[in-house]
Amino acid sequence: MTGAHAHGPEELCDAGLNLYTRALREGWVRAEQVDAAPCLVDLGLLQPDVEDLRRMRPVAPAFALHRLLRAVEDRIADERRREERLAAMFDPLMTIVGRHTAVAETPTISALTGLDRIGRAIQQAMADTSGEVLAIQPHTNHTHSPAQLHADAFARDQALLDRGGCIRTLYQHTLRHAPSILARYERLQGDVEARTLDEVTQRLIVVDREVAFIPANKDRTLALEIRHPAIVDFLATTFDRLWRLATPMHPQAVQQPTLNGITPRQHAIAALLVEGHTDAVIAQRLGMNIRTARVHIAKLAATLGSESRAQLGYLIGRSGILDLEE
Numbered sequence: 001m002t003g004a005h006a007h008g009p010e011e012l013c014d015a016g017l018n019l020y021t022r023a024l025r026e027g028w029v030r031a032e033q034v035d036a037a038p039c040l041v042d043l044g045l046l047q048p049d050v051e052d053l054r055r056m057r058p059v060a061p062a063f064a065l066h067r068l069l070r071a072v073e074d075r076i077a078d079e080r081r082r083e084e085r086l087a088a089m090f091d092p093l094m095t096i097v098g099r100h101t102a103v104a105e106t107p108t109i110s111a112l113t114g115l116d117r118i119g120r121a122i123q124q125a126m127a128d129t130s131g132e133v134l135a136i137q138p139h140t141n142h143t144h145s146p147a148q149l150h151a152d153a154f155a156r157d158q159a160l161l162d163r164g165g166c167i168r169t170l171y172q173h174t175l176r177h178a179p180s181i182l183a184r185y186e187r188l189q190g191d192v193e194a195r196t197l198d199e200v201t202q203r204l205i206v207v208d209r210e211v212a213f214i215p216a217n218k219d220r221t222l223a224l225e226i227r228h229p230a231i232v233d234f235l236a237t238t239f240d241r242l243w244r245l246a247t248p249m250h251p252q253a254v255q256q257p258t259l260n261g262i263t264p265r266q267h268a269i270a271a272l273l274v275e276g277h278t279d280a281v282i283a284q285r286l287g288m289n290i291r292t293a294r295v296h297i298a299k300l301a302a303t304l305g306s307e308s309r310a311q312l313g314y315l316i317g318r319s320g321i322l323d324l325e326e
Contacts (some may be wrong), residue, residue, distance in 0.1 A: 016040045031056050055301025056270040058121035090148065110225040111216065118213070118223045123156050125207045125225075130163035134239045136204040139287025154184065169194045170242055172287040173265070178247055185250045193245030198268035198284055201238070209236045262321050266300040269293065270316045273300075 012020070016037035023029045023046060031054050040046045040056075043074045045064050049055040112118045126133060157167055161286070167188075173196040175181050185194060203220065205213040212232045216222040226232055247264075265286075283293035297312075305318060306312035 007165040011039070011044075012043065013037060013039055016043075016045075020045050020058060020301065021325055023056065024061070026053040028057050030054060051150060108225075108227055109231075110227075112126070112213075112223045112225055113221065118220075119152060121223075121225055122205060122207075122213055123152070125211050125213075126156055126160050130160070130165045131209045132165065133157075133160060133167045133208075134204070134206040135167065135169045136200050136202070136239065136242070137169060137171050137175070138200050138203060139174050150180075154187070157192075158188060158190070161188065161192060166189075166191035167193070168239075168243065170200055170246055171196045171249065172200050173198050173247075173268075174287040179320060192250070193248070194250040195243060196249050197242060197246045198264070200242065204235060204239065206232065206236050206239060212236075262300070262303060266296055266303070267321060269296050270300060270321060273297070274313055 016039045019029055019033060019037050019075075020040055028049060029046070031048070034040055034046060034056055043064065044067060045059055045061075046056040047059055049057045112121050161167065164324065167190075169192075171194060176196045185192065192326070203215050209232060210229075212226040212235045214224050214226065214235075216224050226235070267284055268286055272285060277285070279290055279293050279297065282297075283290040286293065300316075301307075301312050304312065304315040306315050
């Protein structure tokens with residue numbers, strides 16, 4: 001059925017209920033009135049008056065209900081017979097199990113809702129291993145996360161390290177001197193390394209290259225737990241390539257060299273300026289506030305002798321600083 005009375009085949013709309021109630025009380029309704037509630041005929045609640053076809057008479061509710069329930073019982077019986085046929089068909093196949101049989105557990109991508117549930121899932125994955133954990137931690141405001149979450153994460157990581165595991169973490173370069181990050185690495189004991197990049201991907205955790213966790217919304221209250229081998233391998237390979245490009249931060253910090261008076265930070269900003277990004281986008285991409293980004297842009301302009309934003313882009317291209325690769 002369509003229009004205002006669109007509903008399931010075994011449902012009664014308000015118009016139909018009102019008309020059927022009226023028919024029960026008065027003994028009949030005009031046939032043309034049923035056009036507004038065709039469900040009454042579909043459900044067998046009204047039938048033509050054999051003495052006057054201009055009228056529709058109501059079927060007793062008890063009789064109509066019995067007929068509808070009988071139809072439901074018949075469908076249930078059909079489904080049970082179908083279930084028996086399927087069971088009989090697969091029964092002889094259950095004993096055939098060989099090395100060519102597909103794995104019983106299909107790789108999955110599961111959605112995790114809430115910081116507590118996400119934390120428990122990560123903890124469970126790490127509790128089952130003494131191997132390798134890869135993590136990408138972009139610039140975020142850590143003050144918005146409960147202190148207990150940081151304490152739980154530290155205990156989880158240290159337990160892995162105590163079992164002989166290793167942790168490799170990529171941070172955004174703006175976190176290189178963050179007191180909370182530095183304090184964390186002063187406390188962690190074991191095979192743990194950290195490096196930084198100007199730009200990183202969204203948050204990522206890969207455990208033993210078998211399971212990965214990525215955020216599924218902006219505030220990280222929804223995450224995906226990925227156990228599909230091809231996807232996990234892709235994420236781990238992406239991490240490996242970013243890791244090789246990153247600058248060591250812990251345990252042995254390495255400072256990127258200044259090239260021709262241009263700092264690594266200004267070099268990253270120059271690349272984004274040439275691409276035409278606004279100050280706000282540059283700040284977001286590099287994990288800094290817009291005021292800091294503008295300070296760096298001003299210093300870059302002063303170094304290159306630029307007097308305008310348009311001239312700065314031209315001077316960046318002419319200077320060749322973007323052609324210098326590490």
